[in-house]
Amino acid sequence: MDPKDPLSADLFDGSVLSHIERQQNVCPSVIVIGGGISGIAAARILHDASFKVVLLESRDRLGGRIHTDYSFGCPVDMGASWLHGVCNENPLAPLIRRLGLTLYRTSGDDSVLYDHDLESFALFDMDGRQVPQKMVVEVGDTFKKILKGTEKVRIENSDDMSVCQAISVVMDRHPELRQKGLAHEVLQWYICRMEAWFAADADVISLKNWDQEHVLSGGHGLMVQGYDPIIKALAKDIDVHLNHRVTKILYGSNKVMVTIEDGRNFIADAAIITVPHGILKASLIEFEPQLPEWKVAAISDLGVGNENKIALRFEKVFWPNVELLGIVAPNSYGCGYFLNLHKVTGHPVLIYMAAGRFAYDLESLTDDAAVNFVMLQLKKMMSDATEPVQYLVSRWGTDVNSLGCYALDLVGKPGDIYERLRAPLGNLFFGGEAVSMDHQGSVHGAYSAGVMAAENCQRHLLQKLGNLETLQHAYFRDEVLEGTVPIQISRM
Structure with missing residues (x-):
C-alpha cells in the first residue's frame, strides 16, 4: 500500500477505524465485485435487506457471461x-x-x-449426405451403453482418469460397441455434444466427477426472450458502477478496501467476490494479505x-x-x-x-x-x-473479463475443492457459478451461489452488530408457486 495513502494498513488494525466509522452510515455496507447474475443476485438480497451495497463491474454492461x-x-x-x-x-x-x-x-x-x-434433428457427413435417422438413434443407444460401462471402470479404479481414457477401456473390453465407417463418425458427434456440456475435451474431463452434478x-x-430481462429485473435500483475493473482487495476483520484500475478506492464492512473463475486463476486481482495456500490451491485445481x-x-x-x-x-x-x-x-x-x-x-x-x-x-x-x-x-476464452466460460472438474481434483472455494475469509465472501452447491456451470447455480454468499455475509455482519434476528431471506425464495414454469412455445 502507498505509504502516502491516508487509508493505510493501520485502518484494518483499528487505529483509525473510529474515524472511518463516523463517516459510515449505521447500516452495514458491502461491495459486490462482479456484475454477472451471481453478483447481481447477491446485491439484490443485500439491497432489499437495507444494506448499503455497491456493485463493481469491469465491463460496460451487466450480465457477465449472460449477454x-x-x-x-x-x-x-x-x-x-x-x-x-x-x-x-x-x-x-x-x-x-x-x-x-x-x-x-x-x-x-x-x-x-x-x-x-x-426428436428434431438432421445430421450430415462431410460430403453433405444426410445420415439415416435410424443409424443416429442406434448409435445413440450404443453411446449410452458406453457411458454406462464407464461407471464400472470408475468403481474399479481408485485413481481418477479422464472420460476419454475410460471410454477406451470400455471399448477394449467390449469390442462389439466399436463403430465403423459412418457409424463411428456419428459416435464421435455424440462425444462432441458431451464435450459441449462441459465446454471441454473428453481427455480433460474427470471420470470421477463428470456425472455427479445434480x-x-x-x-x-x-x-x-433471452436472459437479459432477468438481469434487468434483478439489477433494478442497485448502485452499479460499470467499467470499474478491480485490481486489488485489502481485507481484514473490520473493513475491506477495494482498489479499481484507475486507483480509486471503495471501502465497506465486507465484500463479495463473484468474478469468473478464470479471473481468479489468472491472479488478475491482488489480495492483501495474500490468500491462504488452501484457497489458492482450490482456485488452481478447478479448471475452466x-x-x-x-x-x-x-x-x-x-x-x-x-x-x-x-x-x-x-x-x-x-x-x-x-x-x-x-x-x-x-x-x-x-x-x-x-x-x-x-x-x-x-x-x-x-x-x-x-x-x-x-x-x-x-x-x-x-x-x-x-x-x-x-x-x-463470441470470444469467451480470451475475453479479459471472463477468461473462459464455467467451472470444469479436472482429472484428480480434490474432493473438498468446492467447500474451500466457497469458504469465506473473515469479511470476504465468494460467489459465482464455480462455488455453486451441485449446480456448477448453470445460470441458476450462479444465482444460488450469489444468494448463499449474500446470506452468509448478511448473517456475519448482523451478528457483529448483534442484530441477527433481523436476517431477511433470499429474494423470491419464499414465494409460494402454483403450476409450473411456463412453457408457452412447444415444438413445431
Whole structure:
C-alpha cells in the first residue's frame, strides 16, 4: 500500500477505524465485485435487506457471461441461453413466472444429448449426405451403453482418469460397441455434444466427477426472450458502477478496501467476490494479505471450460425445419452443430457452437475467418446455403473479463475443492457459478451461489452488530408457486 495513502494498513488494525466509522452510515455496507447474475443476485438480497451495497463491474454492461444481443432484430444469447431444470425447484422459477418469460423446451430428463432430445434433428457427413435417422438413434443407444460401462471402470479404479481414457477401456473390453465407417463418425458427434456440456475435451474431463452434478428435473429449455430481462429485473435500483475493473482487495476483520484500475478506492464492512473463475486463476486481482495456500490451491485445481457461439442471420431460411443441424466427422474435434433459432424466434438465425480446444482455436481466427470456416461446413450440409447478412462471434476464452466460460472438474481434483472455494475469509465472501452447491456451470447455480454468499455475509455482519434476528431471506425464495414454469412455445 502507498505509504502516502491516508487509508493505510493501520485502518484494518483499528487505529483509525473510529474515524472511518463516523463517516459510515449505521447500516452495514458491502461491495459486490462482479456484475454477472451471481453478483447481481447477491446485491439484490443485500439491497432489499437495507444494506448499503455497491456493485463493481469491469465491463460496460451487466450480465457477465449472460449477454443477450438484439442487433438481429430478435434476442440472441451469445453466452448462457438454456434454463437447465424446467421445474419449480429451480431457484429462478419464481422470477421467470413473475416476468412472464417463455421457454422453448428442447429436452426431457433422459436426453443422451444433455440439452436436446433426438426428436428434431438432421445430421450430415462431410460430403453433405444426410445420415439415416435410424443409424443416429442406434448409435445413440450404443453411446449410452458406453457411458454406462464407464461407471464400472470408475468403481474399479481408485485413481481418477479422464472420460476419454475410460471410454477406451470400455471399448477394449467390449469390442462389439466399436463403430465403423459412418457409424463411428456419428459416435464421435455424440462425444462432441458431451464435450459441449462441459465446454471441454473428453481427455480433460474427470471420470470421477463428470456425472455427479445434480441436474434439476423438468428437462431443458431455451429462454425465448433471452436472459437479459432477468438481469434487468434483478439489477433494478442497485448502485452499479460499470467499467470499474478491480485490481486489488485489502481485507481484514473490520473493513475491506477495494482498489479499481484507475486507483480509486471503495471501502465497506465486507465484500463479495463473484468474478469468473478464470479471473481468479489468472491472479488478475491482488489480495492483501495474500490468500491462504488452501484457497489458492482450490482456485488452481478447478479448471475452466470454454464454449463459443457464432450467430448467423440470413435473408431467409434454407435449412430443414429441425432444431439441431449437425455434421459428423472421424473425430469429435471435427464434428459440429447448429442450433436453429428460427424454431424459437421465427427469425432466420442459426447458432454454431464450439467447445473445448476447438473453441479456443476459433478464437485465434478473425471474425470473418471464423464465419467463413463455419459457412464451409454449412455449405457442405446444404449446397443452396446463402451467405449471412449479419453475424456475431463470441470470444469467451480470451475475453479479459471472463477468461473462459464455467467451472470444469479436472482429472484428480480434490474432493473438498468446492467447500474451500466457497469458504469465506473473515469479511470476504465468494460467489459465482464455480462455488455453486451441485449446480456448477448453470445460470441458476450462479444465482444460488450469489444468494448463499449474500446470506452468509448478511448473517456475519448482523451478528457483529448483534442484530441477527433481523436476517431477511433470499429474494423470491419464499414465494409460494402454483403450476409450473411456463412453457408457452412447444415444438413445431
